[in-house]
Amino acid sequence: MSDIKPVSQTHIITADCPSRPGTVDVVTRFLCEKGFYINEIHSFDDTAVNRFFIRIEFRAQTATDFSAETFSQEFEQRASEFEMQWQLASSPYKSKVVIMVSKHDHCLNDLLYRYRTGDLDIEIPAIISNHPDLEELAKWHGIPYYHLPITKDTKPEQEAKVWQIIQESDADLVVLARYMQVLSSDLCQKLSGKAINIHHSLLPGFKGARPYFQAYDRGIKLVGATAHYVSDDLDEGPIISQGVETVDHGYYPKDLAAKGRDIECLTLSRAVRCHIEHRIFMYGKKTVVFSK
Template identity: 50%
Template structure:
């Protein structure tokens, strides 16, 4: 058997689920998991189905079978063949805790993916890349060469066939052009519980405000800094007795966990864009 995921969204109306599942049944597919959500404010319907199909099934044949339904309901769809391991380009600056956690989760099999390249504006993570056997690209960024370096990144994504770019504490702001070109394919971890304390030095900002919780937010990158659709968040309680350094130490653990969960959700096709928000079909 082959394993597939399909996601779809369209204007809500009766008969969507029946039409899709009937077509899948006609292919001999067996549904393993199904999730649906109706956004009442926009009357938008979202659905994700995981299914098995006979070994001879091909993605093109499944898409052809579903084409009449897609046309009838004017659906936006994506079909994922689970036999192909997703590919990631990871980007990092000097703080490598989120990158190391991501690599560990891949190594132990919790995250089914392959990091095909590590890109950095510093040399700090080269040794990690060598140990893991991952190509390392040291591309310093200045105002003068930013466009050139981003063009190299786009070429790298195309050459490697990367499905996702992960900013694992990459401390450079992507240009509007790059953010738009790769929209929905770049995940960033921001060391703050957005929308609070955006931009630089969020732990210092949080400390100065005397917050009682800190957190991290994984979101898709957009041209608007730290305003992209949110995928995953987590918080932890802190006290007045903690220093900025204590907040940073606590936050690093949260950042690592949140980023890994967001990447897993995305690669398992569990995240669907809904305007400025996301629909997240968590497992279980």
């Protein structure tokens, strides 16, 4: 007989509430009383806004069945005393992620590799693009590919189709993996808190065409990337993850661009992981992110 024991189902509870004594205790004591074992715990008290945040990953110590309904009913009695807003997630659960992309394929390739190898525990029900270039890549992975061209005049119609695909896919998250189009205010509002974008972060900032050529001409010393939630303000949504690396005079524009692509891939995948693992609290224009 095998000595390998089955992996216990894990659960994640996330909560935030006004800051006050006993906020950690109300969650951990409840879990202890119910016989659960805490695998991982993070908490943060934002004294600037008087708000407390906590994320706990836990599992049952026995093989007894877990009832989310019973758990929710019993915990709500405790949480309501602290005005807690809370959510519960349980394994196994794969987030459904719709990916939007244009012609640059590096971020898409990276996400597909992590999906294929199980590094990211997700499903990808659809890939949407305004160009046909990456359809074969999607087909190789067995993922439906929707080529939806867009012009200034057809933007409302195109976005209506995008939104229809997202809804029909029952997507938990939309990832703009170098989708080189500005989403309308209406679509941004529909995707609030459920869409992640990635863009380069060159310091100092260079906007417009050929940013890496501009950076080279100025002798840039830092190359980075920022992953953030989509908002009405272009590239200014709540930040989830950032990456940066130093460069020097030996980096020509093509070298800067290559370095930027690598950082974008890592930064975007990190942001996606934090989202699907319920590690992000978003409030106002800020985020609290409990990374591993």
